[in-house]
Structures are given as C-alpha cells and as structure tokens.
Amino acid sequence: MDTFLDWITKNSDLIIHYAIQGILALIILFVGMRIAKFCESLTEKGFEKKKVDKAVGSFVANIIYALVFAATVLMALSQVGIETTSFIAILGAAGLAVGLALQGSLSNFASGVLIIILRPFKSGDYIEAGGRAGSVQKIEIFSTELKTPDNKVIIMPNSAIMSGPIVNYSREKTRRIDLVIGVSYDSDLKKAKEVLKAVLDADSRVLKDPAYTVAVHELAASSVNFVVRPWVNTTEYWPTYFDLVENIKVALDEANITIPFPQMDVHLHKD
Structure with missing residues (x-):
C-alpha cells in the first residue's frame, strides 16, 4: 500500500x-x-x-x-x-x-445511394419490392422503412429492394381496376353487359377518360366471363373497387342474372 x-x-x-x-x-x-x-x-x-x-x-x-x-x-x-x-x-x-x-452492409449502403439517385419511389409512395409491400416512411443508410396498411413496420435492407423489380402503385395519378365477372350460360349477354355498364356510369369516381372496358373475355367451364376495367384516381382505387364489386352483385341480382357456382356435369351411362 x-x-x-x-x-x-x-x-x-x-x-x-x-x-x-x-x-x-x-x-x-x-x-x-x-x-x-x-x-x-x-x-x-x-x-x-x-x-x-x-x-x-x-x-x-x-x-x-x-x-x-x-x-x-x-x-x-x-x-x-x-x-x-x-x-x-x-x-x-x-x-x-x-x-x-461486411459486404452485405456495404451493398445496402450502395443500394441506398442508388435509391436516392434514381428515385424509383419517394416518401409516402405505396410500393412492392423484395416480396414485401407498404408505404415508404423513410430511407436510411442501410435500410428502408415501410408501413403496411394494417400498421406493421417493415425494415427492409436496401440491397433487397434494388436487387429485384420495384412496383410503385402511387407514381401515376390514375389506376385501372380489373374485375372478372362471370354470368351463367343461360343469361342474356347483352342485358348483362348493359347492367355492368350502368353500374360504372352511376359511379362518379369512374373516369370518363380513359374510357372503361366491358367485354366478354372467355367462355369458361362454368360461366361466361366479362372483363370490367374502369379507370379511377389512384387515391380512390380501393374504395371504388370494393363498392363496384358490391354494386355489380346487387345489380345483377335485380336483373335476375345469375352468377353461377363452379360446377361439373356428370353423365352416367348404363351398360
């Protein structure tokens, strides 16, 4: 001591x-x-x-x-x-x-720089990339933060985003809704087409330009399938989609036009 x-x-x-x-x-x-x-x-x-x-x-x-x-x-x-x-x-x-x-981390950094330079999306855009989808919250050095519609936060490595296709659902002002509506073979196709057009004409959110499309698409196994393709503003896509599905079903019921279940005809032959 x-x-x-x-x-x-x-x-x-x-x-x-x-x-x-x-x-x-x-x-x-x-x-x-x-x-x-x-x-x-x-x-x-x-x-x-x-x-x-x-x-x-x-x-x-x-x-x-x-x-x-x-x-x-x-x-x-x-x-x-x-x-x-x-x-x-x-x-x-x-x-x-x-x-x-740490090659992976450096790859994430380089990918982050590319995201900033190329600008495939911006904050607030709803994108699909790397097998995930959500609204872009922020881009950091090594990762990008997405928020899903059900309020989950996804932290994605930047390299995972840049290594594959990026689908940006928010970049364009308009989007097309693609619906396939099947009616029975016994139905009057002209009447069914008129009913579908009437539903679209009655919805103010459906854009006049570009014009919508209603046409027979295929003669399927159990039904005659129409394609219904209206254009709407991107911000109104899902509300319009849900309302159109409901309104089309109601309108077809009122017109006594059947939407058939999948079915198979079995023929028995007695020897």
Missing part, C-alpha cells in the same frame, strides 16, 4: 495531466455527439423547408451524422494523446478487413 501511495505521489503531476486530458476528451465526445445530432436535425429541416422528399433528407442527414461523429471520435482520441495519423492508417486497414466481412 505504501509503495502504491509513493507511486501516486511521485507521478501526481502525470496523473492529473492525463485525468484532465481524459475529462476533456469526454467533454469533446459529449459535445461532438450533440453537434452531430444537431447537424442531422438541421439537415432534415433544411431539406423539409426546400420541400425535398422526406426520404432523401433522412438519408443525407444520417450520412452527415456519421461523418461528424467519426470526426468527434478522432478529436477525442487525439486529446488523450493517441496519434490519430497512425490510428487512421490502422483504421483504414481494419476498415478493409471489416469491409470484406
């Missing part, structure tokens, strides 16, 4: 020096993190003020946060006496090794 106290007494100036440097390094780290967070928030607000897509602002803000935070760590290490030049060289070598080990 006496030896330890003697060592502290002899090296008190050195201990105080490194203690002060350590405290300053912690202060630099704390302040730097706050500055990084402030820069991230300021960037997002700046993009929002310029009315740039929210997803783009979030992506760029994340990159700025990472750069400021990395600079802060280097300053804190320099404060405690660690040679940052050699540290950067070591960090570069370690970064190469880590990069090889």
Whole structure:
C-alpha cells in the first residue's frame, strides 16, 4: 500500500495531466455527439423547408451524422494523446478487413445511394419490392422503412429492394381496376353487359377518360366471363373497387342474372 501511495505521489503531476486530458476528451465526445445530432436535425429541416422528399433528407442527414461523429471520435482520441495519423492508417486497414466481412452492409449502403439517385419511389409512395409491400416512411443508410396498411413496420435492407423489380402503385395519378365477372350460360349477354355498364356510369369516381372496358373475355367451364376495367384516381382505387364489386352483385341480382357456382356435369351411362 505504501509503495502504491509513493507511486501516486511521485507521478501526481502525470496523473492529473492525463485525468484532465481524459475529462476533456469526454467533454469533446459529449459535445461532438450533440453537434452531430444537431447537424442531422438541421439537415432534415433544411431539406423539409426546400420541400425535398422526406426520404432523401433522412438519408443525407444520417450520412452527415456519421461523418461528424467519426470526426468527434478522432478529436477525442487525439486529446488523450493517441496519434490519430497512425490510428487512421490502422483504421483504414481494419476498415478493409471489416469491409470484406461486411459486404452485405456495404451493398445496402450502395443500394441506398442508388435509391436516392434514381428515385424509383419517394416518401409516402405505396410500393412492392423484395416480396414485401407498404408505404415508404423513410430511407436510411442501410435500410428502408415501410408501413403496411394494417400498421406493421417493415425494415427492409436496401440491397433487397434494388436487387429485384420495384412496383410503385402511387407514381401515376390514375389506376385501372380489373374485375372478372362471370354470368351463367343461360343469361342474356347483352342485358348483362348493359347492367355492368350502368353500374360504372352511376359511379362518379369512374373516369370518363380513359374510357372503361366491358367485354366478354372467355367462355369458361362454368360461366361466361366479362372483363370490367374502369379507370379511377389512384387515391380512390380501393374504395371504388370494393363498392363496384358490391354494386355489380346487387345489380345483377335485380336483373335476375345469375352468377353461377363452379360446377361439373356428370353423365352416367348404363351398360
């Protein structure tokens, strides 16, 4: 114990020096993190003020946060006496090794950059990609956040989105509803066609241009199938879809036109 106290007494100036440097390094780290967070928030607000897509602002803000935070760590290490030049060289070598080990993460980052450059979708768009579908909430460095209609949040790696087809349901202002309506072979086809057209004409959400299509599509096994293809505004797609299905069923019932069940005729021959 006496030896330890003697060592502290002899090296008190050195201990105080490194203690002060350590405290300053912690202060630099704390302040730097706050500055990084402030820069991230300021960037997002700046993009929002310029009315740039929210997803783009979030992506760029994340990159700025990472750069400021990395600079802060280097300053804190320099404060405690660690040679940052050699540290950067070591960090570069370690970064190469880590990069090889984390090829997937680097692929996600590169895909995130491509998403920002190519702009296949923007914040708020409803998309289908990588086997998942949802509304785009934000694009981050390595992943994109989607929200499903039933309020589930999906965090998708950016590489999974860019590695396959992307279906953007929100980009165009109009969409076509595709319905297949089957009527029995005994039904009057002209009357059935008139009933289907009347239902479409009665719905104000169905657009006049482009014009809708009502036509016999096929003579199926159990029914004669019509295709009913009206155009609507994208924002009104699902409400119109559901209402048309219901209204068509009601109108066909009132006109005594049967929608047949799938059926099979069996013929027995007695020997």
